[in-house]
Amino acid sequence: MRAQYHEELDYLGELLVEMTHLAGSALNRATTALLDADLTLAESVIASDELLNMRSRELGDRAVELLARQQPVASDLRTIIAALTMNDHLERMGDLAAHVAKTARLRYPESAAYPEVRELILRMGQVAQRIVEKVGTTIATRDVHAAAEVRHDDDEMDQLHRRLFAVMLDPGWPHGVEAAIDVTLLSRFFERYADHAVSVAQQVIFVVTGEMVVNPGGRH
């Protein structure tokens, strides 16, 4: 019985890692769809969010079933509660990737990644990718150092977010208000995606060390 229980606990971890892959792939493809004004790719990102949602429901059901059946205490209880919290963040990351794809779809056949912000959006996508990959590794390996690194990557994301705003506020910004609204929301989606990934990493640190990381600046 105990062996099966630990297999089931491990399976929660595997589901979470799979969810990081799905959320990572979704934002990666959404960013490409945005940069290339690729409608088919955008549609595929929007459709594939349902797979992440299914995994999320499976994880929620299994976690609650484990709580009911095994009555865990101490660190196992903490692990399962943390898995539920990570689950919510990862599900939301999928939503945000779908939002990026929806913006690409909305502006098709134009690209909402206007030339002046193209490079910055590309880099936001790359930083997000790096973060979500580290988070996946962190869940799989329980490597607290990698989890802590994610915060620095998130600082880079915040800098890119601020630089995007600076570009739009430049008197030379030629695309007017509608484009600024698009880019503001896009930038917010990337930034929030990274924030959720940081929250997942913090849960790993909590599970491994028992210490809750309190975000000094508060969340955005």
Next chain:
Amino acid sequence: MRAQYHEELDYLGELLVEMTHLAGSALNRATTALLDADLTLAESVIASDELLNMRSRELGDRAVELLARQQPVASDLRTIIAALTMNDHLERMGDLAAHVAKTARLRYPESAAYPEVRELILRMGQVAQRIVEKVGTTIATRDVHAAAEVRHDDDEMDQLHRRLFAVMLDPGWPHGVEAAIDVTLLSRFFERYADHAVSVAQQVIFVVTGEMVVNPGGRH
């Protein structure tokens, strides 16, 4: 022992209701701070978010302690897990109210509620207030009908959100890109606040009926 246990479960509900009051008051005051360019009020909203965060931590600790000590199953287990989910949403609502207050502070002594959008922002604040009050009542009374109503209020919020965009996209919008960025983000904060409140209401429905409400259109 059982009586004490049920008292402790009830206390989780009381904490959640208190958190709806705190989150409601925060957004109410933040909206006033924004409309009146009231720096002192904005600062007080930002500072008081820590009280909501404290309640959130208290609720999280007590819920996990209850799980460990009482080993609940079935509906009690479902109630405690739902309380943890509601807790996350309410904590985030406090963050979003603080974001509105920070925007007010950023633009002081000007008001970020530009004359053309003032009425719409006022109404977003009122709709949010109505929603969060219903959610508080819903948690206290387990009234599933009130919980379901919240979805209609949220539709109203989405309409206001779209109308704000229409105002900014009007060729007569005189405030340029910086103001549009402010208003886009503000509008997003109100809209997300309402979404989180809807998620809290859905958890109440889930606890009372055992049926998970699946959001047909997905979250924003």
